[in-house]
Amino acid sequence: MGIKEENGVEAADSLPPPPPINGVVPLKAEPGRFPGQTNISSKPKRVLMSRPGLGTKGQPIQLLTNHFKVVPSKVDNYFYHYSVSLFYEDTRPVEGKGIGRKVIDSLYQTYHTELGGSNYAYDGEKSLFTLGGLPQNKHEFTVVLDDITSTTSNGGTANGSNSTGAGSPEGGDQKRMRRQFQSKTFRVEINYAAKIPMQAIVDALRGQESHNSQEALRVLDIILRQHASRKGCLLVRQSFFHDNFKNFTGLGGGVLGCRGFHSSFRTVQGGLSLNVDVSTTMIVQPGPIVNFLVANQGVKTPFDLDWAKAKRALKNLRVKTTSSKTDYKITGLSEHPCNKQFFSLKQKNGDAESVEISVSDYYEKRGMSLSYSAKLPCINVGKPKRPIYLPLEICELVSLQRYTKSLSTFQRSALVEKSRQKPKERMSVLKDLKVGNGEDFFPRNGRWNFNNKKLVEPTRVDRWAIVNFSARCDVRKLVMDLIRCGGQKGIVISADYFIIEESRQHQRANPVVRVEEMFKQIRSTLPGAPKFLLCLLPERKTSAIYGPWKKKTLSELGIATQCIAPQRVNDQYLTNVLLKINAKLGGLNSMLTIEHGLNIPVISKAPTMILGMDVSHGSPGQADVPSIAAVVSSRQWPSISRYRACVRTQSPKVEMVDALFKRVSDSVDAGIIRELLLDFYTSSGKRKPDQIILFRDGVSESQFSQVLNIELDQIMEACKFLDENWSPKFTVIIAQKNHHTKFFQTSSDDNVPPGTVIDNQVCHPRNNDFFMCSHAGMIGTTRPTHYHVLYDEIHISADDLQELVHSLSYVYQRSTTAISIVAPVCYAHLAATQMSQFIKFEDLAPSESSSGHGGVTSAGGVPVPELPKLHDKVCSSMFFC
Structure with a gap:
């Protein structure tokens, strides 16, 4: 394991025009496509690439991790997989959760001899595993459960047989009640499905992973879950939670945070490991x-x-x-x-x-x-x-x-606050960074500040106004402080501005009405259309005004806007607001020296477009809310700090982006990638990207193949549709935060130092993956990002890729810290979240949509409402910052 110490970085006042770099420049570009004819070709199914090598740069350090080595014994044995079907006495299939374990446990107690006395592992649903086979390939049993749900014998309930109630558990109805609630008969069918060799685990450790190896690991996980279930634990996917008061913490509203353990078996370079981590779920107050x-x-x-x-x-x-x-x-x-x-x-x-x-x-x-x-x-x-x-x-x-x-917002904050745990270690020093005026900037522990520093490319704010939706604050003092702080950062904010207060008669109106009435006031007050609006919300961004306001300004009018809830205002708060405003108006807050000096690994050698992709889903319980797919792409190559977003709706809970390529006719592609490719071309000196690096967020290992063979195919088709003779090289990288691997220093109580890279011992035996802790963990334990390189036509070395990923963690324009994941992924998440507010207050009907993208239909044939199209004046901006 090793710490990755990257090269120092500087900054400059502005980014000079890049020197000529090899690339195909078309003589003439037709509207909506590159020169060339369309001839989309299919490609064979792709498989995950193997690891080409390990990183070598940086100073090695010793780390601990929450993986425990497991030594498998008797690898010549076999697990036998059986499918399980449960039916009630009247042949109805059993669908309720929780009953299956009781039925199978009772079955094994009753028919232990008939089943050959073998031990078993049951997943609670359709799969049963045994070590060694059962006597027959097909079994049918009848099981009677006496304790599913029963009544008390001392008159504890009042029972009825109609809407007004009739009868009681006493007397004549007592027997009927017992038959109905104290015993039920089930029919169980067990059929042989497959034979899983434990040798498959050994093969996986040698890099020869197969379906059998995944199934064998699954059996081990099920054994652990079954053991926890028998101890009375609550099971939530790979985690289990015990009924122990010490594990509970109040979140308010009758909700408790319950601390438990996550466990999963994994094959890693160091052998078979058991990954154990602290996990938290929410439970109802008992x-x-x-x-x-x-x-x-x-x-x-x-x-x-x-x-x-x-x-x-x-x-x-x-x-x-x-x-x-x-x-x-x-x-x-x-x-x-x-x-x-x-x-x-x-x-x-x-x-x-x-x-x-x-x-x-x-x-x-x-x-x-x-x-x-x-x-x-x-x-x-x-x-x-x-x-x-x-x-x-x-x-x-x-x-x-x-x-x-x-x-609620309060409950989420309480959960985060009370789930934090200090690690054995914390943080260390990283590397050099710079901002404007040629001033050196030396971040400490992955953080920096802009005190007495100017931004790299500060913008000018004029023709602007402040809109106050009844926020209680001294607006004029706020504006004066904003102008003062802006001047310190190089942002010239015009003192010629307007303050527009919401009329009292509209304060209790519907949020959409409040926004419309406010724009009536804006039109009657301002001499012309504003270029920028600062919106003061009465509450934080949970305000119901936020969605209609963003939709009105970004979609209908094309006005850059920044919403704030000015409750506790100081210079640090105003600086953070100015960073967002500067990025939205086309400025640049900071940049890496390697970006200015054309020394970015991989990127500076040839025109390269960086994509970040994410899909945002509705909250739990919102099954009918459309998912929001967002893709951001870099622009103005060779910059890696400027991005544009394209966002679409798709069927609820669907993870794969289905609008990357959307062929409408022989000459029209209405997909996301076409829009982003054309923007890269026009913003990068009419250069097409020779290389495209895709960072994909939000997918599990079981979905890697779909990313490679569905989403990547769409992107390639979009490229071919623009120019059939153009074949850029692709690298596809998955970024995962939702995992349970943690790292600790052996000789310190701090988090691991920012920039730490781990690509051995606990990584995949064959596949190309690595962990990176790019940020400084100020509170709690640092969670590294797990990067999986699925496909690499560019042939990026391990050192160059790790340095590029680390660099992309430093170009997040909203922050003065290195962030935990590459900036394009964060931007994609921000864009999806912000534009999802556009339809939050709409009647979810396609006819209400003002989008020009055409109809969208869910997998079940139900129309999905589309997002309104961004106005041309803001569609290329970093509106999501």
């Missing part, structure tokens, strides 16, 4: 159900609760009564309070007649006097036509129930 509801809604007493909200919050959660260990699933709430919710109760003496009784009286007669909950709705744990009512005060929420709804 205990009295009324406490959860009061906390969830932020009210003082149960009588202040909004019961429509309560019903949504409680749906499908599991509760138990104070007098029983049995748990039930909540299906709803009663229509009336306990003392007014009547049902028909059959008599114990066998009399056919029944009496009408309220739920509260039912419990009163059984010695359970209700206090506050008598006037509150009951919990319904039955079915619509057969309700079972439980008073609130005898119900407790079962522990370890996942909270899957979106967190």
Whole structure:
């Protein structure tokens, strides 16, 4: 393992015109395409490249990691894979989660001998694995479970058979209740599927990875998960969480953060390893159900609760009564309070007649006097036509129930704050950087500041105005401080400006109406169209005004804008705002010396376009919200600091970008890549890129092949469509942050130094991957980015690639720090997030769209609303900064 110490960097006042570099310059460019004819050819399926070598630059240091070596024994054994099908007694397939493990455990207890006494691992769904085969290739069993969901035997529930309720667990209905809730019969089919040699793991360690090796590792993971499940843990994908109060931390709103462990087996250069990491999930606050509801809604007493909200919050959660260990699933709430919710109760003496009784009286007669909950709705744990009512005060929420709804801003902040853990080590010093005026800039620990420094290419702000949506601040003082700080950074901000305050009569109107009314005021106040608007929001960017404002300015009017929520304003805050404004207006805040001196590895040798791709999905529970695909590309080669974005909607939860190449006719491509290629060509002295380096975010290892054979194909087709004789070379790199590998210094309590690169011991035995900690971890433990090089026609050496990736972590124009991932990926995420606000306040119907990209249809045939097209005046800008 080693630390990557990059070459020092400088800065200059401006970027001089680059000298001529080899490239094909067409004599004439037709609108919308390069010269040449279209003849799109298909390519054979690509496979992941192998590692060409290791990096050699930098000073080696000793590190620790959270991988534990595993020595497999008896590799000549086989895992046998069986498919499992579960059915109810009436042949309906079992679809509910959680039942499968109970059924299979009961099956093995009952039929242990018939199954040959073999041990097994079950994934909880469709797959069963055994060490050695079962006696037959096909088995069918009948399993009876006596404890799925049961009632209490001491009158703990009020039960009904219609909407008003009828009967009780006592007397004649008690047997029926037991049959329905205390036992169920299942039919289980087990069929042989495949034979998995454990030798496949050894082969994978030698670089000979196959489907069998992935399956063998999967079996090992399932064994660990099954063990955790039997210990009563909550399983969330590869993580497990134990019911231990010490693991809980309050996030507010009745939600707890629960700390657990992630575990996964991996084949690495050092052998078979078990990656163990701390993991966090959100759970519902266990205990009295009324406490959860009061906390969830932020009210003082149960009588202040909004019961429509309560019903949504409680749906499908599991509760138990104070007098029983049995748990039930909540299906709803009663229509009336306990003392007014009547049902028909059959008599114990066998009399056919029944009496009408309220739920509260039912419990009163059984010695359970209700206090506050008598006037509150009951919990319904039955079915619509057969309700079972439980008073609130005898119900407790079962522990370890996942909270899957979106967190509030406060809850997210609390989760981040309380999930931080100090590592054994922290940070160290990195390298040289510069900004304007030819002044040397020496970052410490991957950070720098602009105190008494000027920006590389400061812009001028004139014909501008301040728009105040009722923010409570001294606007004139804010503007004076902004002009002062701008002057210190080289940005000339005109003192000739307008302040437009929102009219009081519109402050409570719909956000779209507020924006429209504000622009009426702007038009009546300003002498002409503004070039820049500073928008003061009443709250932070969670303000409902943000989306309609951005849509109006960027799509309809083409005006650069910066939104701020001026609550605590100081010079550092204003400097951060100025960095964004300067980038949006076409300026440049800082640059690397190697960028100015044409010494960027790979990039400076030939016209090279850098792409960053990301897809943003809706929040949990928003299954119908379109996904947003964003691609950013570098422009003005040989710069690596300027980018343009192109954003489109696509089907919800679809990860592959489907609009990279979109052939409309024999001569028209309406895809993303065409737009970006033409922009690179016009902004780079009419040079076509000889090389295209793609950084892709947000995909898992199982999707690597799709990136190579679906997305890359689209990009290549877009290039051929512009010019069939033009064949740029491609390098495709995946950037992953969602992994669990961490690194620690052996001789320090600090995080690993910024610029640390790890490409041995814990990387893939064959594939070309490496970890990089490019940033300084100020709080908590640094999470490295895991880069996977899938494809490399450019043949970039390990040292050059690592230096390029590290350099791209320093050109993020919004920040005075090195960031944890390459800037193009961050920009793609910002662009997708910002433009998703455009449709946040729209009726999600395609006819409402003002986009000119044509119709988009989801995989299920449902139309997907499109994003409005960016105005020509801002489409090439870094509007997303």
